Amino acid sequence: MPPPTDAQIAARQAWAVDALDRRMAIIEAMQSSGAGGALGLLGLQRQVAKFLGYAGSVNRARLSDDVSAAFDRHIAALDAIAARVDGDLAAAHPDDVAAARGRLGLRLALIGKGGAGKTVLSSTLARTLAQRGRKVFACDLDTCPGLAFGLGIPVDDAGLPDEALEEQPAAPYGWQLAAGITPEEAVERYGAEGADGIRFLGLGKIGSVDKDQARKSVAAVRQILMGFSSVHTDVIGDLEAGPTTPFEGYHEYATDVVVVTGPAWRSAMTARRLLPMVGDRRLTIVANRFRDEPDHPGLPPSIRIPFDPDLTQAEREGLSPFDACPGSPVVAAVGQLADLLLAQAAAG
Ligand SMILES: Nc1ncnc2c1ncn2[C@@H]1O[C@H](COP(=O)(O)OP(=O)(O)OP(=O)(O)O)[C@@H](O)[C@H]1O
Numbered sequence: 191m192p193p194p195t196d197a198q199i200a201a202r203q204a205w206a207v208d209a210l211d212r213r214m215a216i217i218e219a220m221q222s223s224g225a226g227g228a229l230g231l232l233g234l235q236r237q238v239a240k241f242l243g244y245a246g247s248v249n250r251a252r253l254s255d256d257v258s259a260a261f262d263r264h265i266a267a268l269d270a271i272a273a274r275v276d277g278d279l280a281a282a283h284p285d286d287v288a289a290a291r292g293r294l295g296l297r298l299a300l301i302g303k304g305g306a307g308k309t310v311l312s313s314t315l316a317r318t319l320a321q322r323g324r325k326v327f328a329c330d331l332d333t334c335p336g337l338a339f340g341l342g343i344p345v346d347d348a349g350l351p352d353e354a355l356e357e358q359p360a361a362p363y364g365w366q367l368a369a370g371i372t373p374e375e376a377v378e379r380y381g382a383e384g385a386d387g388i389r390f391l392g393l394g395k396i397g398s399v400d401k402d403q404a405r406k407s408v409a410a411v412r413q414i415l416m417g418f419s420s421v422h423t424d425v426i427g428d429l430e431a432g433p434t435t436p437f438e439g440y441h442e443y444a445t446d447v448v449v450v451t452g453p454a455w456r457s458a459m460t461a462r463r464l465l466p467m468v469g470d471r472r473l474t475i476v477a478n479r480f481r482d483e484p485d486h487p488g489l490p491p492s493i494r495i496p497f498d499p500d501l502t503q504a505e506r507e508g509l510s511p512f513d514a515c516p517g518s519p520v521v522a523a524v525g526q527l528a529d530l531l532l533a534q535a536a537a538g
């Protein structure tokens with residue numbers, strides 16, 4: 191690839207500042223939404239931490255002095271909000287804070303080798319949480335999508351329409367979320383509705399080999415996930431197989447990462463490669479298609495999900511295990527996974 195031109199560098203820097211402004215607008219909207227109480231504070235604390243994590247990770251060597259100064263101001267403003275929120279939470283009643291932690295929507299990303307079971311587990315987890323009365327936004331981050339099927343979504347096009355996108359030459363593939371649409375609005379307006387009230391958004395056309403729309407949606411969907419601040423909604427992202435998109439940071443929005451491994455040695459090799467990309471997020475390792483194999487070295491699973499041939503059959507018929515084989519031990523084990531993820535989140 192040729193080195194970027196000066197014009198391209200300037201465009202990227204302008205975009206970086208625009209992105210900071212958008213993030214600050216999200217924080218300001220959260221602060222003024224009146225969603226107070228411990229739940230509102232926890233949501234704000236998490237969102238600020240997420241944006242601070244991003245701002246702190248940007249390589250300043252590539253930024254002009256002006257843009258670097260904009261980052262400094264952004265970080266200082268977020269630090270001040272974080273300190274105030276920490277103080278308010280410390281002053282709140284510990285029982286209220288503990289109860290709110292249990293209600294705060296999860297931010298999950300599922301990663302693992304191809305065929306490990308990310309999609310089946312994402313959809314079954316989404317259905318499990320939704321049936322427990324939680325609001326769920328499930329997002330397919332795979333350009334070869336499949337999550338919608340497991341959510342009972344009959345549409346064949348669940349990507350973002352052009353009206354949700356605007357050209358941004360500096361963004362990956364040249365497009366981003368249109369100005370003026372908040373992440374929540376995008377999910378409400380353009381998300382498909384699945385079983386149990388699940389909202390669904392994907393990167394593109396399901397079953398289509400045309401990847402253009404998927405590419406156009408990449409930056410926007412990541413902006414939606416990163417800025418999605420609803421405290422009541424669980425977010426589940428099903429990532430593309432392998433380390434490429436985790437390496438790119440597609441799971442940056444998540445506070446919990448589920449690494450899915452199958453029994454095969456190569457599945458474990460990929461999982462090990464993924465572990466450093468989990469960073470300081472909470473890690474949950476899941477052994478899927480489990481029969482009675484010993485655990486992979488270095489990958490102690492928190493949950494073992496049994497192999498069930500009924501599941502493979504359900505998938506061939508385009509059905510969710512939830513509908514096709516609700517009595518499957520896989521559905522029961524995913525219930526345990528949901529319990530574990532909620533308990534970990536409640537423990538803080
Ligand atoms: N516990 C299980 N028992 C039996 N079959 C399973 C189990 N988990 C997944 N499968 C089957 O394995 C296949 C791959 O699962 P899935 O599509 O969820 O994997 P994936 O990790 O999302 O793959 P990809 O990386 O290709 O997106 C599917 O046919 C699915 O039905």
Ligand SMILES: [Mg+2]
Nearest residue numbers: 308309332336
């Ligand atoms: Mg998949």
